[in-house]
Amino acid sequence: MRQTYDVVVVGGGAAGLSGALALARARRSVLVVDAGTPRNAPAGHVHNYLTREGTPPGELLAAGRAEVAGYGGDFVSGTVTAARPRDGGFQVVLADGREVAARRLLVTSGLVDDLPDVPGLARRWGRDVLHCPYCHGWEVRDQPLGVLATGRLAVHQALLWRQWSDDVVLFRHTAAPFDVDEQEQLAARGIRVVDGTVTAVEVTDDRITGVRLACGEVVPRAALVVASRMTARADVLTSLGLAAVPQEMAGEVIGSAVPADASGATAVPGVWVAGNVTDLRAQVISAAAAGLTAGAAVNADLVAEDTRRAVAARRAPVGG
Structure with a gap:
């Protein structure tokens, strides 16, 4: 130097x-x-x-x-x-x-990237916890996907990722209830909305297998989308x-x-x-x-x- x-x-x-x-x-x-x-x-x-x-x-x-x-x-x-x-x-x-x-x-x-504080999420970041469909969408195409809502942009994210899979679940998590127009858009595209706080990302054999809710239910998913x-x-x-x-x-x-x-x-x-x-x-x-x-x-x-x-x-x- x-x-x-x-x-x-x-x-x-x-x-x-x-x-x-x-x-x-x-x-x-x-x-x-x-x-x-x-x-x-x-x-x-x-x-x-x-x-x-x-x-x-x-x-x-x-x-x-x-x-x-x-x-x-x-x-x-x-x-x-x-x-x-x-x-x-x-x-x-x-x-x-x-x-x-x-x-x-x-x-x-x-x-x-500051990530939501959900156990198991950070250690899968960039692998099967994703944010950009143009970066990772092809790799998870046709797989069951989840979108973690933390704000209003979650609906946009879910609609965007629907291009890569017809099995998209939107976890409302900490976001406010979606308005009538948003609910109609999601329903029209076959995107299921799941209420309840997400408490953990389930990982088995070094890959995501599901998303755990506060009620104890685990929704099977192969990848989870988050907005950092x-x-x-x-x-x-x-x-x-x-x-x-x-x-x-x-x-x-x-x-x-x-x-x-x-x-x-x-x-x-x-x-x-x-x-x-x-x-x-x-x-x-x-x-x-x-x-x-x-x-x-x-x-x-x-x-x-x-x-x-x-x-x-x-x-x-x-x-x-």
Whole structure:
């Protein structure tokens, strides 16, 4: 690890690696700092990534790291805890006390999924406790599915997952009673609503077998759909005065994210973001695309600064 880089990338997922690749190919000195805790680590495969369909997440990241390293990018394992402005750039502080200077920052630290507090649910997350039908729907097609309701979006979820299976049960759990229109939609699509609080996810031989209710009944299911609350990993951005703000869908708060423009530029000059830290619904392929967009914008900003410096040097009086 050098003492100074053109760009420090915080986070080594698809967005961070894609941005780092673009910057390294632009002949920028790049350091990727990664804690090694990607959001999709529990999942067996990445889906909807053209030409990489079904690739294990770790395998995709390993290939990306090798590509970035091949163009001269550096890597360090660790967590960035803070950054502070310094000499027109930033001083980046790691959890172990190490520091490194950067002219620009690209933060791709992702998000954390906060799950409902139901015994057995968290340990099956990303396997047969699911949230995104485009990520996992095909793998559980035609199987008995359950949807755990924690808010108004549960009806939308149930109707969406009905595309993959004609056996969908909506567990009302802690949600308010559904209105007449919602009940009609669910009935029309053959989705059964089960009242009562869910108290556990039944797991046998390392797979879900059912959903237990407070009354003691177990409803057989092969997979359970939940809506996590998605919270941006924004500590380093918070240290720069950039706060994650609540994000809503259909009037319901689904999490928090750090605002940015279409290129990933934030309200703090010199700081860009990409991936789930700013876009809660970004899948792997769209996070990678956002990383490329942000990387190109960072390089353009550095080109402009390099040019200003060159013009100033050219205008400076000889011997001045």
